[in-house]
Structure formats: structure tokens, C-alpha cells
Amino acid sequence: MKQGSIAHTEILAVDPGFTGALAWLSYDPETDTVSVRAVADMPLTYTKGSAKPQIDRDALVSLCQNPIYNPTLAIIEEVGAAPGQGVSSMFRFGYGAGLVAGVCAASGMGVRLVRPQHWQKWARKRPGKGAAREHAVDLFKDVADKLKRSKDHGRADAILIGYAHISEQLQRAPSMKPHGYQQIGIDFLAPRASAILADDAGLGKSMQMIGAANKAGHARILVECPAIGRVSWGLQFETWDTTGRPVYFYPFESGRKIPNGPCVIVVTYDWLSRGRNREKFIRALNAAQPFDLAICDEAHYLKTPTTARTKATYGARLDRKNSVTEHVAALWIASATLTPKHAGELYTHMKAILPEVLVALFGGQMPTKRQFEDRYCIVRHDGFGLKVEGNNPNTIPQLRDAIRPHLLMRRKVDVLKDLPPIQCVPLPFEVADKDLKAAAIDAFFADVPGGASDDEFLTLLGQAFADPAYAAKRRALGLVKVAPAVEWIVDFLTQTNRKLVIFAHHRDVIEQV
Numbered sequence: 001m002k003q004g005s006i007a008h009t010e011i012l013a014v015d016p017g018f019t020g021a022l023a024w025l026s027y028d029p030e031t032d033t034v035s036v037r038a039v040a041d042m043p044l045t046y047t048k049g050s051a052k053p054q055i056d057r058d059a060l061v062s063l064c065q066n067p068i069y070n071p072t073l074a075i076i077e078e079v080g081a082a083p084g085q086g087v088s089s090m091f092r093f094g095y096g097a098g099l100v101a102g103v104c105a106a107s108g109m110g111v112r113l114v115r116p117q118h119w120q121k122w123a124r125k126r127p128g129k130g131a132a133r134e135h136a137v138d139l140f141k142d143v144a145d146k147l148k149r150s151k152d153h154g155r156a157d158a159i160l161i162g163y164a165h166i167s168e169q170l171q172r173a174p175s176m177k178p179h180g181y182q183q184i185g186i187d188f189l190a191p192r193a194s195a196i197l198a199d200d201a202g203l204g205k206s207m208q209m210i211g212a213a214n215k216a217g218h219a220r221i222l223v224e225c226p227a228i229g230r231v232s233w234g235l236q237f238e239t240w241d242t243t244g245r246p247v248y249f250y251p252f253e254s255g256r257k258i259p260n261g262p263c264v265i266v267v268t269y270d271w272l273s274r275g276r277n278r279e280k281f282i283r284a285l286n287a288a289q290p291f292d293l294a295i296c297d298e299a300h301y302l303k304t305p306t307t308a309r310t311k312a313t314y315g316a317r318l319d320r321k322n323s324v325t326e327h328v329a330a331l332w333i334a335s336a337t338l339t340p341k342h343a344g345e346l347y348t349h350m351k352a353i354l355p356e357v358l359v360a361l362f363g364g365q366m367p368t369k370r371q372f373e374d375r376y377c378i379v380r381h382d383g384f385g386l387k388v389e390g391n392n393p394n395t396i397p398q399l400r401d402a403i404r405p406h407l408l409m410r411r412k413v414d415v416l417k418d419l420p421p422i423q424c425v426p427l428p429f430e431v432a433d434k435d436l437k438a439a440a441i442d443a444f445f446a447d448v449p450g451g452a453s454d455d456e457f458l459t460l461l462g463q464a465f466a467d468p469a470y471a472a473k474r475r476a477l478g479l480v481k482v483a484p485a486v487e488w489i490v491d492f493l494t495q496t497n498r499k500l501v502i503f504a505h506h507r508d509v510i511e512q513v
Contacts, residue, residue, distance in 0.1 A: 008073040008169075008244065012064065012109065013162030015077050015154045016097040018044060018053050023158035024069040027166050034166050036140045037069055039155045055096045057103070064107040073244040074104035075165045077157070078113035101246075105261055110244015114161065122164035132156035139163060178211060179204075179418040181410055186211040188408045193330045194353040196299075198409035201336040202425055206233065209295050209332055210240040218292035219262040221245065222285075222328060224313060225297035227268045228488050231428040233297070237264055250281070258288040265291075269301050272324065273308035281312075281324055291328045299333035303345040305369065314352035325352075343391045343399060344373040350403070357402050429484035478509040486513060 009027045014020065024037040043059035046052075064074075076097070105111050119125075125135060133147045136156040147156055178186060182204050189195050189212035197205050213221055223233050230249060237247050247264040251271075258265060272278050285291070296302060302310045305318055315323040325331050331353050339345040347369050350358050359366055370386075373379055376399050378389045412419065492500060504510045 008071075008110070008242075010069065010071045010073075011162055011165060012069070012071040012074045012104065013076075013158045013165065014074060014100055014104070015157040015161065016042070016079070016100045017093065017154065018042060018055070018096065019151065019154045020077075021152075021154040021158040022063060023155065023162050024071060025159070025162035025166065027170075034140075034163060036143050036159055036162075039143065039146050039159065041154065055099055057099060060100065060103050061107070064103050064109070071109055074101075074109040074111050075119075075161055076101055076104070076111065076113055077119065077161055078115050105246065105259075110262065111246045112165075112238070112244055113246075114165065119161045119164035122168045123160040125160055132160060136160055136163075178207070179415070181415040181418050182208050182211070185408055185410075186215055188212075189332055190215040192332070192406070194406060195332045196338065196349065196353075196403075196407040197332065197334045198338050198407060199334075199336065200410065200412045203410060203412065203415065205334040205336075206236040206297070207240050209334060210236060212332075213293055213295075214240075214242045216293075216330075218330065219243070219245065220289060220291045220293070221264045222291045222294040222324065223264060223266045223297065224269060224272070224294065224324070225266065226301060226491065227270045228429070228484060228491065229297055230266055230268055231430045233264075233266050235428055250284075258284045260289045267324075269309040269313075272312040278308070278312040278324070282322065282326075285324060285327070293330045293332065294325045294328040296325075296331070296333040297335075299335040299349060300337050300340060300345075302333075303339075303348055305348050310348060314348065318348060318351040319355070320352055342373075342388050343376045343396060344369070344388050346399075346403075347372045354403070354406055357406065361398070361402055427488065429481050429488070431480055431484060475506045475508060478504065478506050479512065482509060482512045489513070 009029065011025050013023045013025060015022075020042045021039060022042065023039045025034060026037050027034050040063055043056040043063065044053040045056040045059075047054065079097070101111050101113070123135070125132060130150065130153070132153050133150075133156040136159045137144045137147055140159065143155075143159065146152065185197060185199070185205075185208035189197065189209060197208060199205050199208075225233055234247050234249065237245065241264075243262065245262045245264050246259075247266065248259065250258070250265050250267040267281065272281065296313060302313055304310060305314075310318075312324055314325070315321045320326050320331075333349060333353065338349070347358075351366070355366065358372075361367075362371070367375075373388055376392055376395050378392055379386050380389055381387070489500065489502070492498070502510070502513060504513065
């Protein structure tokens, strides 16, 4: 099994249903073995006059806070409503699953949700009734006496959920080691309260920021990003976070209330720019524990001081007062194109996160944007007004020297020795039409049996390429992704001076793009 090291060696795995269970698993790196320390059925209680059970909160708290096991991470199965399940049953189940996650978080554990398809793949769960118990016994002989009954399937699932997580983390550990230049970025960011990361696209800015947050011990993190990057940040934290912070996409998953304790809140510039959202979000922030760190991704979105998103992030006067970053302890911004046109676009960021640097450059006085541009840019009158035409080569070195301690910028040519010859970087898109997305995905995987191994899935996929009906499903899935892809393409072309080559398998997809 051994591939690398993992962050959490003591975990609690939970099948959160009323017939579910809890399993405590431990990984010993010295012997490279996984063991099941204990397993328990989900504690239930019955209210007077009702035959339907509820999760026993007090008993659950006692189990989660048992000092004998002391897990640092809880892995909880993320399940939806079953076909034909009534509204009342769905509410009870949802309440119970939320209670489990809340108790685990309140007990000091990081919380991660895992979908059934995901953990079943990593656990190599076999199809068929009773298969989970058989597989769990094959993996852990000493739990056989705890899985004798057919109703012990919840215990088996909990064990396999934990085993799947440990297996996945060990398999992924080698690829999760930062490149040399990324470790330099992590070490650069971690001790700083204000910093700018301006690496080229594709060099792993998100990974470096998460790694630095891990190193600095930042438990509560606020991430602001474009709408197109929302899903990607969730995946990045799932991959690189070593502390198990739960990730919430505000305002949808976390409601209007921001949770206390370790967490990541992801909010988009677009949402903050609309209506009274900024005021609502600031009230929610003020009602919760302060955040240790705010990350502003694609910070070139904030280069104009008068836009709603910039005011929401940096404040109306760029002093961060009455803004979403007012009370954060540290603020890091990232962009591969921080100043796409001229150095004057740096003023907004410097006044917000490096005001002392600006004041020092201008002899103890805070300059206006015009004064900043007059010194560091070439400004001409074109007959209609003043126009910035580029950087002033005589003064730019002074600005570069002043900002160097706070900015890290590498181009791909600088780190080629650390990069593979070809990089494949997935770009996750969020499809606005959820029903259309669900229909396309369900049709795509309709013929794949549950619990299929990776090899079986690839074999079925290869056979399907010759099936005309399957080709139509692939085309439908491609068309679903056109709208978010176009949004990303337009942003890339407008924010950079680079060219872009687009390939697609289906002609209809290219025509729509």
C-alpha cells in the first residue's frame, strides 16, 4: 500500500444514515498498515409517540469526543435522497447527516464529505448484497465478529469509507509533493500578512496559497474569486488541504450564517457586486469569528477602484474599512496578469494591502492614483483627456525595488527544470442549468454498473466509443459545457495578451464556441 505520507493517521469514518455506523481507523506509517480501532452503530433515540428514530445527539457527542481514539479528521458519506423517498423522510435524513457533521466539527475534527461513487471506487467495493461486509472482512480479519449480521452493512460501509480515504491519500501522496519553486512560494507566503503571488498561469498559485495557509496555521480562510473559479477552489482544497477544513460556497451551501471554527468560505466577485450582497455578507462576517486569511484570486478583477467588487473587497477608499477583508489577519492576492496594461493598475492593490510602501515612496504622504501614474507611467494628453500609454522606464526600477519584498513572480521559462514536458491541467466548469447537467451526466453513465473498478470502467468506455448512441451522449455532455467554457475563454482573451487554441471532438461544440 505504501506510496507516501498522509496528514491524518487517525480518522473517524461515518455512514450517516439511521442504519449507519461509525468506524475509527488508524494508519501506522512505520508498518504501513491500516487497522480498525473500533466500530459502533449510529446511536438512535425514539421520541414518545413516534416509531421513527432520531440520532441520539448526546450519545453521538460522547462517541466523537472519546479521548481513547482522538481522530483529527472525520470522513462522512455525502448522500442524497433515495428514489421515492418522502419529504418527511428526506428532512429527517438531512437533519441527521447535518447533525453528524456538526458534532464532528464541534469535537475538533476536520470534516470532509465524500460521495458514494468516489469512496466505492477507492475501496474497490464489490457489487451485490452483503458484498460490503465480505470485503471489509477480507481487508480486516479482526472485525469479522462485528460484521456477522446482515444489518451490519452500515458498519462495513463505514469501515470501507475510512479505508478508501487512507488508500487514496497514500496513492496521491507522491504527486502532492510541491515542486521546488512551489515550496519557495509556500515559504514566501506563510509568514506574510500581505503578499502578492504573480506566477504564470499553470504554475500552481492556488496550491501554493493553500500550502502556505497550512504551514502558517490559518484555520479560517476566506476565498474571493471569479464565478468560473468557484468549483476549482473546492477541488484545490480537497487536494492540498492537510487540515480537513470544511469548504462552504457562500451563500448557497452555508446559508446566510457563516460557521465558526476551522473552515473555508468561497465567495465570488460577481455575487458580491450585486445589490445589497456586500452589506449582507459583511454583517455575516462580523457575526462570526474573525478570519485568519483572505485570498483574492485573479486579483486583476480588482484593478479599478470604482467597481462594486473592488469596493466590496478593498473598501470604497481602498483602506479596507467596511469591506469583507477589514478584519482578516492576512491578505494574499494572486494573478498572472496583475498589471495587463501598465503599472498604474498596481495602485489599487498597493493602497489596499501595502499602504506603508506607497507612503514611503511618496515621502510620507499617501499619493492619489493620478500622482502614482504620473510618476510611474507615461501619461499624455490625447486631445480628449489624459491617457496612460505605458510604463516610465526611468522610475519603474524604484517601484520594483519597493514592492520586491512583498511580491513573488515566476514565469514558466524560469522554472522549466521543475516542469514536465507537457502539462495537463483540468479546468472544472460549473454548469448553471443543474437539470440539464444532471440529465447529461446520468445518460452518460447509465450503462456503467455500480462498483465497477477503474479497469472495468475503461473497458466499457472503450467499447462505447463504437456505439453511435453513446456518441450522441458525449455530444450532449460537450454542449452542456459550452456556456461556462465561453465565459472562461472571453476572460482569458480580455485579461491577457496571449493567444488560445481550442480543440473539441464535436463540430457542434466548436460552432457554438
